[in-house]
Amino acid sequence: MEKLIRDFTEFYGVAPTVIARAPGRLEILGNHTDYNQGYVLSCAVAQNTRFALRPVDGKHCRIKDFRDGSVREFDLDNIATAVPKDWSNYVKGVIVELAKRSIKVGAFDAGMESSVPLSAGMSSSAALETSAGFAFREAFGIELSKADWARVGQGVENNYMGLKSGLLDQFSSIFGKKDSMILTDFRSVEVLRTVALPAGYSIVVINSMVKHNLVDSEYNVRREDCESAAHKLAQIYPDVKTLRDVTPEQLENARPALGEREYRRACHVVGECDRVLRAVRALENNDVAAFGALWFESHESSRVNFENSTPELDYLVELAHSVPGCLGARLSGGGFGGITIHLVESAGAAEYAERVQAAFKQRIGVAPEYIICSIGDGAESKKLQEK
Numbered sequence: 001m002e003k004l005i006r007d008f009t010e011f012y013g014v015a016p017t018v019i020a021r022a023p024g025r026l027e028i029l030g031n032h033t034d035y036n037q038g039y040v041l042s043c044a045v046a047q048n049t050r051f052a053l054r055p056v057d058g059k060h061c062r063i064k065d066f067r068d069g070s071v072r073e074f075d076l077d078n079i080a081t082a083v084p085k086d087w088s089n090y091v092k093g094v095i096v097e098l099a100k101r102s103i104k105v106g107a108f109d110a111g112m113e114s115s116v117p118l119s120a121g122m123s124s125s126a127a128l129e130t131s132a133g134f135a136f137r138e139a140f141g142i143e144l145s146k147a148d149w150a151r152v153g154q155g156v157e158n159n160y161m162g163l164k165s166g167l168l169d170q171f172s173s174i175f176g177k178k179d180s181m182i183l184t185d186f187r188s189v190e191v192l193r194t195v196a197l198p199a200g201y202s203i204v205v206i207n208s209m210v211k212h213n214l215v216d217s218e219y220n221v222r223r224e225d226c227e228s229a230a231h232k233l234a235q236i237y238p239d240v241k242t243l244r245d246v247t248p249e250q251l252e253n254a255r256p257a258l259g260e261r262e263y264r265r266a267c268h269v270v271g272e273c274d275r276v277l278r279a280v281r282a283l284e285n286n287d288v289a290a291f292g293a294l295w296f297e298s299h300e301s302s303r304v305n306f307e308n309s310t311p312e313l314d315y316l317v318e319l320a321h322s323v324p325g326c327l328g329a330r331l332s333g334g335g336f337g338g339i340t341i342h343l344v345e346s347a348g349a350a351e352y353a354e355r356v357q358a359a360f361k362q363r364i365g366v367a368p369e370y371i372i373c374s375i376g377d378g379a380e381s382k383k384l385q386e387k
């Protein structure tokens, strides 16, 4: 945090009064289950977005981006709609969402920096929404529960950006626990338990280098498919409210009532919920091989049933089967590009990543970036001492 405070002070000539930090996240298992009120195993990463702020008089706000030196400026009276392709939407959207809850954010000067890779599937946008929101919380005395802060960020995506995403990204950024995965139930919207990553294993994130922009992707179409499948299944099984309530057996029995595409989308979500719970049991039994096998199963289901993979993501997972040292790999997050995650033995993690990188470069022509991931703590904020 120190560097951002120094940079802010140098740029504005006066120190920030509050600072906040929010991490990116990895979806470990439970793909597209959050908006179906299902289960997800996820974690926060050590890569963070930091947001420092100082309230000012008037209506004019400035945000200095210390990644590239640019500045965004806007008036609080003029933020009702998003400006195309501008990251400050994720800050303005928070102010708009808070206003809907009758919470007022005053004008400010702010500084932002981030180590969360952009448009990769590690939730850089949720990290920005959450860090800005938490800075507003400190600066303007806003009282909301942690789950409600996640809903504010989701509201930015749903209403301001037009992406009908679930709560996973913001929730993981806020509730993440260092060195642990969190098992979340997105019906009750609570962390059911934390689960440690088995000792001696690491998660390697390998970027397919295909930028995924969910706003322009088929993400919303997938959500509609899931909802129409759930609607048809509810006519057969009255207790079904979302796909989370459907067992694999029920889905098979009801197959003739669904369109082929709806059936496959439902298969993915029902299978993913089941895989999350099986993963937790495998980890309880210290069965790392079974845990990893579920990652491969998940990816295969994305590829075939949910059709949210790409040839580049598929190739990275194919390499995970042949390069030694990997127990499982899958796409992580919305899909349609972005990252894969690989469960590998820690001792050989760097060598594994180098080998995958070289093979991918040879076939696809571009060297994929990789990160040997550390699992970090969820978001935090604090007031700074006036000097």
Ligand code: GLA
Residues within 6 Å of the ligand: 027, 030, 031, 032, 033, 034, 035, 165, 166, 167, 168, 169, 333, 334, 335
């Ligand atoms: C994106 C969305 C999340 C979730 C995942 C897929 O990250 O923002 O809400 O749906 O995709 O699991």
